[in-house]
Amino acid sequence: MKKLFVKTYGCQMNAYDSARMADLLAPLGFVGTDTPESADMVILNTCHIREKAVEKVYSELGRLTQMKRAKPEMLVAVAGCVAQAEGEEMVRRAPVVDLLVGPQSYHRLPEMIARHARDHGHQLQSDFPALEKFDHLPEAVSDSGVSAFLTVQEGCDKFCTFCVVPYTRGPEHSRAPERIIAEAETLASRGAREIILLGQNVNAYRGSDAHGKDWNLERLIAGVAAIPEISRIRYTTSHPRDMDDDLIAAHGECEKLMPFLHLPVQSGSDTILAAMNRQHTAEDYLRLIERLRAARPDIGFSSDFIVGFPGESDADFEATLALVREVKFAQCFSFKYSPRPGTPAAAARKVISDAVKTTRLLTLQALLLGQQDEANLTAIGKTLAVLFEKLGREPGQLVGRTPYLQPVHVIGPKSLIGKIQNVKLEALTANSLHGAHTEGVLAESATA
Numbered sequence: 421m422k423k424l425f426v427k428t429y430g431c432q433m434n435a436y437d438s439a440r441m442a443d444l445l446a447p448l449g450f451v452g453t454d455t456p457e458s459a460d461m462v463i464l465n466t467c468h469i470r471e472k473a474v475e476k477v478y479s480e481l482g483r484l485t486q487m488k489r490a491k492p493e494m495l496v497a498v499a500g501c502v503a504q505a506e507g508e509e510m511v512r513r514a515p516v517v518d519l520l521v522g523p524q525s526y527h528r529l530p531e532m533i534a535r536h537a538r539d540h541g542h543q544l545q546s547d548f549p550a551l552e553k554f555d556h557l558p559e560a561v562s563d564s565g566v567s568a569f570l571t572v573q574e575g576c577d578k579f580c581t582f583c584v585v586p587y588t589r590g591p592e593h594s595r596a597p598e599r600i601i602a603e604a605e606t607l608a609s610r611g612a613r614e615i616i617l618l619g620q621n622v623n624a625y626r627g628s629d630a631h632g633k634d635w636n637l638e639r640l641i642a643g644v645a646a647i648p649e650i651s652r653i654r655y656t657t658s659h660p661r662d663m664d665d666d667l668i669a670a671h672g673e674c675e676k677l678m679p680f681l682h683l684p685v686q687s688g689s690d691t692i693l694a695a696m697n698r699q700h701t702a703e704d705y706l707r708l709i710e711r712l713r714a715a716r717p718d719i720g721f722s723s724d725f726i727v728g729f730p731g732e733s734d735a736d737f738e739a740t741l742a743l744v745r746e747v748k749f750a751q752c753f754s755f756k757y758s759p760r761p762g763t764p765a766a767a768a769r770k771v772i773s774d775a776v777k778t779t780r781l782l783t784l785q786a787l788l789l790g791q792q793d794e795a796n797l798t799a800i801g802k803t804l805a806v807l808f809e810k811l812g813r814e815p816g817q818l819v820g821r822t823p824y825l826q827p828v829h830v831i832g833p834k835s836l837i838g839k840i841q842n843v844k845l846e847a848l849t850a851n852s853l854h855g856a857h858t859e860g861v862l863a864e865s866a867t868a
């Protein structure tokens with residue numbers, strides 16, 4: 421348990437804000453204390469209205485400077501109007517101040533503390549429940565070893581306001597490229613034909629090799645593509661902000677990189693995207709989709725959506741539907757917003773009722789499901805290259821995937837597992853395609 425001392429200056433409003441800050445910090449393990457001497461963190465929640473307010477804050481900071489000499493790890497934050505008005509000048513005059521929190525950014529306190537801990541190489545202890553519904557990476561889809569996950573990156577520095585990952589999983593960390601390539605070679609020698617590069621923010625990958633050279637995800641993909649046994653490469657999960665030019669170009673240039681991308685957008689409303697701290701607009705996302713389609717015209721997209729984020733109006737939700745109609749997704753995941761204690765959005769006031777969330781989720785899912793069916797139906801009658809991964813439930817049945825990640829069921833010999841064969845797609849049930857395999861393999865994306 422860490423101790424928090426909040427000194428409040430000014431009116432009732434400020435006292436209310438102090439209580440909110442204490443609530444926000446509880447999930448980071450802070451409990452209140454009555455004296456600054458016993459505190460691990462001190463917040464001075466200031467007010468400009470009273471006479472000599474600024475001088476009073478500086479003289480308190482003088483006392484805290486003394487205290488911090490004996491306790492260097494103590495964190496000092498100044499919140500409220502004085503912090504806002506003085507800005508960086510305050511840190512210059514009183515270097516004891518670690519964090520400045522303006523009245524509009526109290527909700528950012530957990531993020532600021534986490535970033536401060538990272539910058540100073542400290543471990544952030546939190547009591548966010550770990551490994552809950554949204555925190556973990558996807559489970560392996562194939563237990564056969566034909567399609568293998570390979571973790572290349574962990575953690576996240578984005579701090580979307582609804583998400584616990586930056587607190588529970590820590591900062592972005594990329595594994596050394598040589599180790600990843602060596603692991604891909606081992607997986608290939610054990611029968612892997614497809615590698616799925618995995619990370620919470622996989623396209624933020626920045627690895628350093630033994631010669632001190634930096635590798636981005638595009639270079640890593642090229643390294644894995646050089647392994648002869650590996651025929652297919654995918655990566656997940658990406659953030660729109662980290663789709664750089666190299667990676668976009670790779671979709672047009674690297675034959676082994678499959679034409680399907682999971683690119684979460686969360687909402688189509690700029691107001692909600694800003695409140696989520698997504699750091700991109702709906703237009704940015706649409707332009708990105710356009711550029712990826714220019715690089716690889718047949719690429720399919722999937723995404724994640726959250727409905728009922730605090731403050732989401734009917735118009736905001738309509739903007740999400742409009743974005744979906746424009747992109748035409750092949751497959752998607754959608755969730756009702758659920759507050760995660762300690763995340764900034766959990767402290768938001770304009771909550772959306774569960775009934776509205778349910779209605780919006782059903783509307784969105786109906787639209788997404790229609791698009792998924794459409795994408796699958798256009799495959800009927802075509803011949804696509806299918807990588808066979810494992811036996812199906814029916815006798816003699818094999819399960820594989822098209823380049824666009826669509827599951828395919830065919831009747832065929834077990835010896836096809838681990839091989840890529842042409843399949844003439846004939847029918848669609850639920851979200852699986854059915855067909856008959858033929859000899860030979862078309863180029864991965866070619867259709868007939």
Ligand code: SAM
Nearest residue numbers: 554555582583620659684724725755756757758
């Ligand atoms: N890193 C990815 C990204 O940039 O979007 C997603 C990682 S998160 C583990 C998986 C998905 O869970 C998110 O894309 C989001 O849609 C959903 N999610 C996370 N927190 C949520 C919350 N508090 N309420 C509802 N959905 C949430």
Ligand code: SF4
Nearest residue numbers: 576578579580583585
């Ligand atoms: Fe969470 Fe993904 Fe946002 Fe990181 S980028 S905070 S993992 S939703």
